[in-house]
Amino acid sequence: MAESAVYFLIEKLTILLSEKAKLFKGVRKDFEYVRDELERMIAFLRVADGFEESDPELKVWVKQVREIANDTEDVIDEFLLHSTLNHGRHGIHGFLGELCSSLKNFIFTPKVASEIRSIISRVRNIAEGHQRYCYKLSIQEQGSSSGFVDYSVNDCRGDALLLKEGELVGIEHHKQNLIRMLIEKDLGLKVISVVGMGGLGKTTLVKRLFDDSVVKKHFQNHAWLTVSRSFKIEDLLKDTIQQLFDEIKQPLPEGTGSMNSNRLKEIIREFLLGRRYVLVFDDVWSIPAWEAIKYALPNENHGSRIILTTRLINVASSSCIETNGFVYELNPLSEEESWTLFCQKTFQGNSCPHHLIEICSNILRKCGGLPLAIVAIGGLLATKNMSRVGEWEMLNHSLGPELEGNDALESMKNILLLSFNDLPYYLKPCFLYLSIYPEDHLIEHNTLIRLWIMEGFVKQKEGRTLEEVAEGYLNELINRSLVVMVKTNDDGSLKYGQIHDLYREVILSKAREQNLVTTNEQKTMWPTRVRRLSIHNTLEHVKKERYGTRARSLLTFGVTDVQSMLNILQLLSSFRMLKVLSLKDVPLPAVPKAIFTMLHLRHLSLRNTKVKVLPGSIKKLKMLETLDLKQTYITELPVQILELHHLSHLLLYRHVVYSYLPYDCAYGFKAIKGIGRLISLRKLGYMEASCGSDTIKEISMMTELRRLCLTKLRREDGMAVCSSIEKLHNLRSLNLKSTEEDEVLDLQYLSSPPPFLQRLYLTGCIEKFPIWIQSLHSLIKVYFRWSKLRDDPLQYLQDLPSLVHLEFLVGFTGEELCFKAGKFQRLKLLNFDKLEPLRRVVVEEGAMPHLEKLVIQRCNLLERIPQGIEHLIELKVAEFFDMPDEFIKTMDPHRLGEDYCKVAHIPEVYYTFWRDGGWEIYPLEQNPADMNFRQPRTVIRTQGRRNSL
Structure with missing residues (x-):
């Protein structure tokens, strides 16, 4: 954990010290000394990270290293505030390089000089500790081939095998499913990987499966x-041999104890040959x-099986690929099973006493369906007096502290910590950073990626952008079941995620301990200097004197009351070192002036505030x-x-919400002459292109752009738009969106579109289909809205190899x-909305073989469901919004609709109507007796527009 803070500081010092000019007059050697000592420690810190939990002295030393890195950065940043900054290059390297020239004549204040002397003294003491611990860890590492030891955590793994039958709620159907996989007729060797987060009961389930009499006999x-984590291959192979020979009551081959791994594998293979x-x-x-295990296992088509349990999705899938095996994902218990x-x-x-039901429901919700957590917390509550409601309430409101100090929950905490301790050093701060989010809060992918980068957690890799590296970090956390995917994008990537409540409690504690993140949920024991x-x-529990003035990040979630807003405004004046400031959802009427004193600010979010004007003072935030x-x-x-040359994400638009999506539902900002000077921009939206073609042409200078949204385009802008996009x-x-729905969006001049374009949204009248779309082999999503295409668009879209989502409004x-046979091979989502002339849709057999969701709405002349819909065997959801009664009746099982049999294979079929300010959702039940026509399953009373797909 300390490694990331040290690495960022070393990078910063290296850039400053690399300048030829004599800097910092008289203290250059001091900073060189600090940098060099920290460089010596950085590799050691990665090893120490695996041992500090079991060594209190080492833990204190690592904490000292982390604090010295933070304090050194503070000293540097403090005098940078007094410097005159000139900018022109992108990123931290460009900033620091230019900064050096402005520091040539900088004179250190007595305060800064004193702090530097203090840092040098502390570094010397830490360096002595470094030598001592290097020797100590070299002794400890001799017992571990992988550089770390599981310590007491391994001792807890056997607990899962000792659970009583009564504690195995919800396990039976999983066991039966797995038994069927084990004894199926396919005779090839198959791997079955049971995967899921820690505490789900993977080991318990597989142990019951392993001991089942059917399995034993087969x-x-x-x-x-x-x-x-710390296995030795020789020990594992010897254990395998021991169990196999013990089962047939035969002595081990002579010399087994001294054999190398290759010879041990040979013995296992020889033993298993000809056996199931x-x-x-x-x-x-x-x-x-x-990989180290699999080569010892023969495959002779006798129906043998390998079962793995793992927390890592990539381990599960990789082990199954070669044998065409199964990945069995274990999910949390249902609410009923949990109760x-x-x-x-x-x-x-x-039964739960009536006066404890609400408290117990809240406690159980925190367990999130984890059997390990339910058993551990339930066992703790079983010791409490049911008449003392206060004791139960205390656990409900302070589960985090209970995890820290209660022996009854120690085993559960250690099991959860296994996943955290196994993280590589660069992922630990990224995972702990998720403690910024409140309980049950959805984590937005794009925002999280930007925050990680702004906080300095993401290291540059050759050939990859910081965003791509951060994306890899997030995928690793998903693979380890530490971030749960709640909503995905069309390509299957994360859009919104969450972390389990119990993991959140663990990382809240860890983040506080590491002084990485402090939240106002922590009512006591705040660190002396809060970093984030x-x-x-x-803001009830936030007091100004608790954290000083060197915080690096301030983020708010759900702060809406006036008093809290006023307190925030008061706080901002002392936060001059901030890099990240998010005031999302705070009802601010104006941008606080104190923000413009934060010269280090890299990320500013005023999303969903009541701010109407952005002052020109924004130019002060050069970083x-x-x-x-x-x-x-x-x-x-x-x-x-236009003076913010490092600006990479300019996000300004407002959606006005309706029941259905009207033409004018999103508002952006008026284009600025000279916008092309912002050459570092990666995302720009929504800019109203009403300033004329000259301004549109400036967009071509923003060659780093990944996302572009232009609105209020006119027909005559077509050539300029196409020229810039190329x-x-x-x-x-x-x-791209035209000024109004009858205004032509002229895209005929675009002959060489961006080759890696993935998402295309075209809103406005299109006279002739843009045939260049056919060349976009990376295209995932296409929207045509108010396009009023005359040509059949399917002929141009049907062979796009990556197309997943297609929508027409x-x-x-x-x-x-x-839809022709064999076409739209990857399409998963299809939406037709208000195609009023449309009378007939045909799906030939073999078309859209992977379609999962079909939405048809307001197509008033469409007489029947798509002909051939029965061929869409992977279709999971069909929704029909505001369609005529005659259309719905053709599928009504209660009235023996003649098309009902064609949709009977679809698990979820709904028809929906907007009535009295809400959506009324009706299911097509498979059992006619269970349904009355137009008796809604769900009534959603909302003024919000329907989300299309």
């Missing part, structure tokens, strides 16, 4: 091997661990890279914004659409 040989066997490898943490298990453990199978402050809902003004009332930007080779998302004026 296989001739059986062995259970616990792998764990089942081997369990429990707790596999890496692909190399599986049953909770009552069994807490009340010995009796996250405020949830209220600003992200300016998030979404859902504000700002419609014009000051010309001074120069944006890095563009991934393009959104007033997008086609023809009477028939035909």
